[in-house]
Amino acid sequence: MSSKHMSKSEVHLSVKNIGGINELSTSFEPGVSVLAGRNATNRTSLLRSIMAAHGSDDVSLKGDAEEGFVELTIGDKTYTRKFERKGETVVSGGEPILDDTELADLFAFLLETNEARRAVANEGDLRDLIMRPVDVESINEEINALQQQKREISNELSTLSNLSEKLPTLKQRRTKLQDEIDKKKTELVQKEREVEEYDENISEQQEAESELESKLSELRDKRGELDEVNRRIQTEKQSLTALESERDELHEDAEELPDAAGGQVSEINSKISRLRTRRQEIESTVSELQSVIQFNEEMLSGTSSDIVEALRGSESSEGGNVTDQLVTNQQVVCWTCGSEIHQGKIESAIDRLRSLRQEKHDESRSLKQELSDLQDEKSTYEQRQREHDRIERRLSEIESELTTREERTEELKERRAGLEDEIDSLEQTVDELENEEHGELLDLHREANQIEYDLGRLRSDLEDVEDEIASIEVKLDEHDELVATRDDIDEELAELRTRIERLESEAVDEFNTHMDEVLNALEYENLERIWIERTEQRVREGRRKVTKSVFELHVIRTNEEGVSYEDSVSHLSESEREVTGLVFALAGYLIHEVYKTVPFMILDSLEAIDSARISRLVDYFADYADYLVVALLEEDAQAVDSSYLRYSPA
Numbered sequence: 001m002s003s004k005h006m007s008k009s010e011v012h013l014s015v016k017n018i019g020g021i022n023e024l025s026t027s028f029e030p031g032v033s034v035l036a037g038r039n040a041t042n043r044t045s046l047l048r049s050i051m052a053a054h055g056s057d058d059v060s061l062k063g064d065a066e067e068g069f070v071e072l073t074i075g076d077k078t079y080t081r082k083f084e085r086k087g088e089t090v091v092s093g094g095e096p097i098l099d100d101t102e103l104a105d106l107f108a109f110l111l112e113t114n115e116a117r118r119a120v121a122n123e124g125d126l127r128d129l130i131m132r133p134v135d136v137e138s139i140n141e142e143i144n145a146l147q148q149q150k151r152e153i154s155n156e157l158s159t160l161s162n163l164s165e166k167l168p169t170l171k172q173r174r175t176k177l178q179d180e181i182d183k184k185k186t187e188l189v190q191k192e193r194e195v196e197e198y199d200e201n202i203s204e205q206q207e208a209e210s211e212l213e214s215k216l217s218e219l220r221d222k223r224g225e226l227d228e229v230n231r232r233i234q235t236e237k238q239s240l241t242a243l244e245s246e247r248d249e250l251h252e253d254a255e256e257l258p259d260a261a262g263g264q265v266s267e268i269n270s271k272i273s274r275l276r277t278r279r280q281e282i283e284s285t286v287s288e289l290q291s292v293i294q295f296n297e298e299m300l301s302g303t304s305s306d307i308v309e310a311l312r313g314s315e316s317s318e319g320g321n322v323t324d325q326l327v328t329n330q331q332v333v334c335w336t337c338g339s340e341i342h343q344g345k346i347e348s349a350i351d352r353l354r355s356l357r358q359e360k361h362d363e364s365r366s367l368k369q370e371l372s373d374l375q376d377e378k379s380t381y382e383q384r385q386r387e388h389d390r391i392e393r394r395l396s397e398i399e400s401e402l403t404t405r406e407e408r409t410e411e412l413k414e415r416r417a418g419l420e421d422e423i424d425s426l427e428q429t430v431d432e433l434e435n436e437e438h439g440e441l442l443d444l445h446r447e448a449n450q451i452e453y454d455l456g457r458l459r460s461d462l463e464d465v466e467d468e469i470a471s472i473e474v475k476l477d478e479h480d481e482l483v484a485t486r487d488d489i490d491e492e493l494a495e496l497r498t499r500i501e502r503l504e505s506e507a508v509d510e511f512n513t514h515m516d517e518v519l520n521a522l523e524y525e526n527l528e529r530i531w532i533e534r535t536e537q538r539v540r541e542g543r544r545k546v547t548k549s550v551f552e553l554h555v556i557r558t559n560e561e562g563v564s565y566e567d568s569v570s571h572l573s574e575s576e577r578e579v580t581g582l583v584f585a586l587a588g589y590l591i592h593e594v595y596k597t598v599p600f601m602i603l604d605s606l607e608a609i610d611s612a613r614i615s616r617l618v619d620y621f622a623d624y625a626d627y628l629v630v631a632l633l634e635e636d637a638q639a640v641d642s643s644y645l646r647y648s649p650a
Contacts, residue, residue: 009075011599011627017061017068018052018083019045032618032628032644036637043631044111047602048294050629051109052081054598055096058105060294061085072097074599097598103133104598107588108625112605113293113354116588117581122358123569126532126551128365130507130588134500137372143496150489153482160479163472170469177462184455191448216449219426223453226419229412236409240402247398254391257384265385268378272371279367282360289357296350503591504549508532510587518583518620522613528564529556530572530580553580574608579617586624601625606632611639618644 011028015021020042035043052059053072061068067084080094098104106116106129119129334341430446512531519527533552555567572580582603589595601621606614614636622628630640637646 012073014071015049017065018049018070019060021045026647028627029645030626032622032630034637034640034644034646035631036634036646037648044604047604047631050600050602053079053096054104055098055101056105057092060291061090103592103594107585107592107594108598108601110582110585110603114585116585120581120584121577127549133592134503139496139499143493146489146493150486153486157482160475164476167472170465174465177458177465181455181458181462184451184458188448188451188455191444191451195444195448213445215426215430216445219430220449220453222419222423222426224456226416226423227457229416229419233409233412236405240405243398243402247395250391250395257388264381265378268374272374275367275371279364282364286357286360289353293350293353504534506591507587508534510590511584514586515583518579521616521620524576526557527576528558578608595625600627600629602629604631611636615639
């Protein structure tokens with residue numbers, strides 16, 4: 001078993017005005033503590049005090065008290081709960097051990113009304129109970145977020161793959177451009193040498209050459225400028241095409257989105273508000289029922305002599321303890337009117353209240369699921385609305401950018417037309433100069449000028465190609481990191497998707513293993529095995545039908561001839577049901593690792609099990625909790641290990 005969250009040390013408990021306790025101070029040592037005594041000895045009140053120190057609200061103030069408290073000290077840390085009566089309600093404060101007691105209430109505080117025990121006794125939904133502490137909605141949200149992150153990474157990797165395929169072509173283009181540049185350089189050197197040789201022989205033509213050279217230089221500049229303008233026009237056209245394509249895709253996306261998402265969200269909000277109000281009303285009813293049930297349970301098991309005297313009058317002063325005064329031959333003094341009625345009638349009424357409380361619990365759980373479905377539906381509509389708003393914003397941005405680029409393109413076209421006119425004029429001037437008597441030299445200059453122009457264009461193309469190659473190589477350096485991140489996401493997704501299934505399997509395995517061990521220890525006659533099978537069924541959940549795991553409880557018996565057969569769960573004896581419920585709670589205690597945050601485990605209402613089996617059951621549970629507190633009748637307490645700490649509440 002895993003290590004606990006606290007070191008094992010003596011625990012001190014102080015209680016005042018809780019349940020039927022006036023004032024009490026006691027200590028618990030690590031291991032098993034047995035609360036022995038009759039039903040009127042405030043054992044349950046003491047157990048609920050321990051629960052209250054952990055943070056449970058399943059506790060009541062003493063009937064004649066306005067305030068009370070519970071204080072629990074473990075090592076050097078003290079935890080306190082204070083309770084104060086305000087009108088018809090009791091408010092609590094202080095610093096308990098736990099912020100949320102759901103796990104403890106389900107799997108550590110095993111009173112008679114514990115849901116895990118009752119789920120087996122009433123053949124309830126075992127899977128739903130064992131998985132209740134798991135935040136399935138949060139897991140699904142985490143899965144969705146990881147899936148979106150994975151899609152983004154996959155898109156990036158796809159882009160990198162396309163770039164990687166483009167890289168060899170770019171490198172070939174770079175090599176070709178480098179070869180062409182080297183060739184042009186050689187041609188230019190040769191042409192310049194020819195010009196120099198010609199210049200040596202015809203020095204008198206310098207003035208004409210100077211004018212022609214100037215015009216050729218100007219012509220070269222204008223051609224370069226025209227080439228740059230054409231390049232920019234082509235870039236703008238590509239950008240316009242890409243923007244128009246994106247605009248068309250966004251329009252298609254917008255058409256696929258349903259209309260009136262805002263109205264749907266408003267309608268769903270109204271439904272959620274109504275359901276929440278209804279659920280709060282039900283929870284309030286459950287709380288009131290719990291108070292009534294708890295009060296009647298405590299009154300049925302015993303109360304103070306003051307209340308008895310008030311009910312019995314002066315007769316109560318003649319002697320006898322509280323239990324004798326309230327219970328005589330199964331006759332009970334009604335604590336509302338003072339008349340005597342049969343104890344069974346009160347127990348029957350309490351059972352009906354428990355059934356009503358369970359019905360309200362079930363209704364509340366159903367409303368919780370319906371609220372969850374509505375929240376999911378609301379999130380879907382809100383996501384659609386956000387997507388619609390994003391598309392509208394992007395379309396507005398695109399229209400603005402299209403207008404800007406179209407205006408820029410027109411400006412560039414006007415500039416191109418002007419340059420073309422200037423170039424035509426310069427070419428005409430050059431032609432006129434070339435037609436003069438020094439045409440051969442002028443031809444050489446014109447050819448050298450053209451080579452320089454071609455060389456400049458090749459260098460510009462090479463620079464663009466090298467920039468693109470460098471950009472791709474930088475992006476490709478991210479490839480391995482992106483793949484590793486995607487693999488990590490796959491592992492996280494696999495873990496999240498199997499987390500619920502794994503917990504279910506662990507719960508089944510834990511229950512089946514411990515149930516086998518407990519049955520072997522308790523030696524029930526003709527009861528061979530009790531085990532859970534995990535199956536899947538189509539069930540209705542809110543407004544949807546889904547495939548859901550179901551825990552089916554099986555009972556295997558043997559007849560007098562030793563032949564095994566499957567029996568009905570409903571045929572389990574009360575003792576067998578109680579043991580099964582306790583082991584089921586233990587399975588939840590272990591798979592949810594309750595022992596890491598909850599130092600105490602509490603056992604109560606074991607009267608349906610015989611003394612010898614109670615002793616073995618306590619020994620078994622003692623291995624799994626730092627502090628195991630067990631409430632037993634005096635005769636049952638005699639059967640347990642004498643080394644266990646004993647305490648008899650007053």
